[in-house]
Amino acid sequence: MTKVEEILAKLVAFPVLGGESNLSIIHWIRDYLTDHNIEVRLVPNEEGTKASLHCRIGPAIDGGFILSGHTDVVPVKGQDWDTDPFVLTDSNDGKLYGRGSCDMKAFIACCLAVVPDMTGADLRKPIYFAFSYDEEVGCLAAPELVKAISDHYQETPAYAIIGEPSMLEPIVGQKGICIFETTVNGSAGHSSRIRQEVSAIHESARLVLWLENKMNELVNRGHIDERFHPPHTSIHCGTFKGGIAPNVIADQCSFHWDVRTIPMDSADEIFKEFEAHCRERETELQKVFPGFEIKSEKHHPVVPHLDTSEDAEIVKIIKELSQNDQLDTVSYAAEAGQFAEGGYPAVICGPGDIAQAHRANEFVSREQLAKGVEMLQRLVDRLS
Ligand SMILES: [Zn+2]
Numbered sequence: 001m002t003k004v005e006e007i008l009a010k011l012v013a014f015p016v017l018g019g020e021s022n023l024s025i026i027h028w029i030r031d032y033l034t035d036h037n038i039e040v041r042l043v044p045n046e047e048g049t050k051a052s053l054h055c056r057i058g059p060a061i062d063g064g065f066i067l068s069g070h071t072d073v074v075p076v077k078g079q080d081w082d083t084d085p086f087v088l089t090d091s092n093d094g095k096l097y098g099r100g101s102c103d104m105k106a107f108i109a110c111c112l113a114v115v116p117d118m119t120g121a122d123l124r125k126p127i128y129f130a131f132s133y134d135e136e137v138g139c140l141a142a143p144e145l146v147k148a149i150s151d152h153y154q155e156t157p158a159y160a161i162i163g164e165p166s167m168l169e170p171i172v173g174q175k176g177i178c179i180f181e182t183t184v185n186g187s188a189g190h191s192s193r194i195r196q197e198v199s200a201i202h203e204s205a206r207l208v209l210w211l212e213n214k215m216n217e218l219v220n221r222g223h224i225d226e227r228f229h230p231p232h233t234s235i236h237c238g239t240f241k242g243g244i245a246p247n248v249i250a251d252q253c254s255f256h257w258d259v260r261t262i263p264m265d266s267a268d269e270i271f272k273e274f275e276a277h278c279r280e281r282e283t284e285l286q287k288v289f290p291g292f293e294i295k296s297e298k299h300h301p302v303v304p305h306l307d308t309s310e311d312a313e314i315v316k317i318i319k320e321l322s323q324n325d326q327l328d329t330v331s332y333a334a335e336a337g338q339f340a341e342g343g344y345p346a347v348i349c350g351p352g353d354i355a356q357a358h359r360a361n362e363f364v365s366r367e368q369l370a371k372g373v374e375m376l377q378r379l380v381d382r383l384s
Pocket of ligand 1: 070103104135164165
């Protein structure tokens with residue numbers, strides 16, 4: 001095994017899922033960095049059960065590069081694995097199997113493997129590591145980590161590279177994601193009284209259709225961005241709960257919906273319009289049942305979109321570093337939007353294929369892993 005593969009094997013052996021304590025893996029990474037004489041800062045959650053990590057290698061000078069990764073992975077439950085998902089397994093087909101081998105411990109392993117090159121080089125500009133937790137359950141830790149970096153360092157890093165699997169293709173755009181929950185309170189009664197009562201289910205169904213119509217309206221108004229698939233903002237209702245029996249009018253119904261925005265649209269705008277529509281419905285239906293109510297809340301935090309200009313300096317640089325000219329966009333969520341929002345122009349570029357992520361027999365090819373190391377070595381060369 002090469003050094004990066006050995007490190008990846010260590011990382012994969014920590015079965016830290018999104019939402020769980022990541023202290024085991026983050027302490028291992030901290031100790032590895034400390035052994036290389038790097039000063040490490042942990043950014044714990046309130047309960048002290050999880051922590052992100054950041055550190056600087058090189059001088060305290062403006063213009064450095066943040067390398068970002070997450071330490072958590074998605075569950076393996078119910079998946080049909082051929083190998084132990086938490087033992088990195090070399091199946092002699094050029095692929096290394098294991099949960100997180102691709103998403104995204106591969107990039108963290110590359111970062112750690114290149115540490116000796118970084119500390120050994122005479123860096124003119126610094127390199128920062130920013131490793132988070134709970135990315136897989138909604139990019140929960142990134143906002144605090146970004147803030148901790150801004151607050152802690154007197155100098156200002158210039159760019160962020162988020163090493164999500166992209167086959168080392170630079171990704172300059174990502175959709176924003178917002179999740180909402182809406183609860184409707186109607187009046188209960190015998191189902192035969194549907195004309196006299198207000199069914200929370202019927203009203204919720206109308207609201208879901210309103211949301212779908214809103215999506216179609218945006219498309220019809222030409223809100224199209226061909227860089228994304230689908231090329232428009234999507235609005236979708238994913239859970240719908242209410243009612244107790246076929247013959248009882250439901251007095252409660254709630255549903256979750258998500259909005260995945262292209263950069264030209266705003267989830268907050270859509271939400272505002274939805275709320276205005278809800279107030280109209282309330283006024284109308286309170287004539288039938290005075291207690292009728294629709295309440296919605298936004299689930300925090302939201303993932304902002306990423307829209308790095310193709311002419312941005314970081315894009316030119318990442319093309320050189322990755323030796324890939326092809327720019328792409330993705331529809332999945334990553335921490336790139338949060339770094340960009342925090343003032344660090346960001347791109348996603350990391351080893352492995354996102355198609356392998358989150359499924360059984362996830363793997364990273366040894367070739368991608370080696371190329372990931374080469375990309376970071378080129379970064380070191382560029383900065384020395
Ligand atoms: Zn990931």
